[in-house]
Amino acid sequence: MTTVSSDLYPVTRLAAAREATGAAGLDALLLTPGPDLRYVTGYDALPLERLTCLVLPAEGEAFMMVPRLELPAAEHSPASRLGVEFVPWDETDDPYALVAARLGATRRVGLADRMWAMQSLRLRDALPGAEQMLAGTVLRGLRMRKSPAEVAALRGAGAAIDAVHAQVPEFLRAGRTEREIGKDIADAIIAAGHATVDFVIVGSGPNGASPHHDLSDRVVREGEPVVVDIGGQMPDGYCSDSTRVYVVGEPPAEFVKYYDVLQRAQQAACDAVRPGVPCEDIDAAAREVIAAEGYGEYFIHRTGHGIGLEVHEEPYIIEGNTEPLAPGFAFSVEPGIYLPGTHGARIEDIVVCTEEGGERLNHRPRELVVV
Incomplete structure (x- = not known):
């Protein structure tokens, strides 16, 4: 059996x-x-x-x-x-x-x-x-209200994908293509204990402004931000999903400015997690920070999605979803800012609602990683 x-x-x-x-x-x-x-x-x-x-x-x-x-x-x-x-x-x-x-x-x-x-x-x-x-x-x-065993499984998946993000700086350097970098990351996802690779997004420079970019033969250049969004399914069926942003060399000044805004927005959304809070309030917590700094029109997707046996499942963290959070709800918190044709950024952690508030299941640094 x-x-x-x-x-x-x-x-x-x-x-x-x-x-x-x-x-x-x-x-x-x-x-x-x-x-x-x-x-x-x-x-x-x-x-x-x-x-x-x-x-x-x-x-x-x-x-x-x-x-x-x-x-x-x-x-x-x-x-x-x-x-x-x-x-x-x-x-x-x-x-x-x-x-x-x-x-x-x-x-x-x-x-x-x-x-x-x-x-x-x-x-x-x-x-x-x-x-x-x-x-x-x-x-x-x-399915939305995860049992302690399910939360433990998601915690294990989070640790596995964190281990991959820890290796990403080894793969990123100017002159390599997104596809070459993506292959190394995919191999690392399996080596970290996943049964399957669900997705590898490596969005360099202007490709980072497309949230679901994927991979291409574009060559990474010096001074470019790179959005890396990765995830897979563990042998027990439960999924991982986490996004971090890297830069090869000195980052553009405008990028540094709005990346700081993004960090504050993601923190605000995570801080808002607690039982009884409507899902849409978590979205609003992130969106208000970004809009206040003038980047509201560049945050073009919901703040998060549920995760478990599927990478995307209920609950969805979006305006209009009045479902109150309950202990065991597991979902991503992933605000983003995307400047078309220039660059973009997204910070994503999986968060579980607990009796007291929220527990992040991803623990890699959220600061911009300079390679």
Whole structure:
């Protein structure tokens, strides 16, 4: 059986998801491979065109439809601890019809948020009387509030990505391309204990003004700021994400000026974290500092996003989100300032709301790092 922490993926999640399903007025959840299925069962199933689907009725016994060739993997996964019946299907079977036959009459079902359209449409045809909803509306309350084991997993992910940022100055120098630097960083992410590299952003000079730049063959030049935003998924499924800014040589004076503003904005947002504070207030705390210094129009994205089994999940730290923070909420705090065609900067830490306030899970220096 795959080694997995019973605290990280407790068997009680199945019952909690069932209760939430009934409370939401749904007859069942239908969870295909992806973060929803992994959250409820611990099973990191392969996303295939062949249907793997946990069927979790609000009333009645849960079962998992599994392609017969995937049955050994399912039986050796953490899902085997749940007492859920595995229902294998053969290549000539119609698994959607089998789901419908076993589930019976339904009025409303919740589909995994990341379910392929091909599968959702086939399920719609197999269950023509059932209104389809997003399973995320049922699971969001559970997934947002991280357990102590989940926080520990995110803490480990944060330490791993911090270890990579500690090495970045070794990779950065004038004359190297973003792509060359990015390859070294990607290798370091795996070496630091991640199972996968989710993204490597190396934005040098004007490319730093594009928040989701990625990599290019542009050569880093002396005196240029470089935005490095990196993250991956750990073997336990939980994700890392952190951004720091570096400069090769003497930084431009204008950049130094607004980088100081950015530091103060990020600190203000982190200081505002505590239970009961609306998510939008964390966004406002950062945005007010930046706007007061005349850079408001250059802060072009939300202040943060939730993180867990996905790099981006709820809650989102943005104006209009009045959801009050609660202990266990984990999210990024990452204000940015971007001057088009010139340069940009972003400082990002993962923060967990605690009973007392907020705990940062990233600990690399937030000052501008001169290489």
